[in-house]
Amino acid sequence: MIYKKENEAFGDYVVRLRQSKGYSQRKLAQITGLSNTTISRIESGVTEKPDADTIKILARCLNVDEEYMFRAAGYIEKDYTEKTESSTLQLTAKEEKDIAKRLEKMKEDLLKQQGLMFNGEPASPEAIESILAALEFGMRQAKIINKKYTPKKYRKDNE
Secondary structure, three states: OOOOOOOOOOOOOOHHHHOOOOOHHHHHHHHHHHOHHHHHHHHHHOOOOOOOOHHHHHHHHHHOOHHHHHHHOOOOOOOOOOOOOOOOOOOHHHHHHHHHHHHHHHHHHHHHHOEEOOOEEEOOOOOOOOOOHHHHHHHHHHHHHHHHHEEEEHHOOOO
């Protein structure tokens, strides 16, 4: 998927998506069922925020995640987890195994605790699972963030 560049206008983003597919404006209009004028107005910035149906159609025809397309158009506020072209790092198989091993150890430790409390109540198995899911998310994010700040020549891609 092609990601929207920071400070790039939505129309310019649509142009890049269209061109990456090798489509002319006319071809995109035919594929989407939108008019040539609609496509032109979006790409030129005359229509800065197309309606929701148009966004859905463009996302489907340009092979972009619908939620991401709504973000790019400004309907959904950006958040810290949004991907950019430079932040598409993935975890290696070794890192995945490491996270799974650590989570299993944490789960054992949590289940061994007698009288584990959460908000003054005994922690239910569902609460423990929820805590573990949050820990897993945090561990994954930390690994990815650390990868971003390690220069490529020093990275170890152990799979």
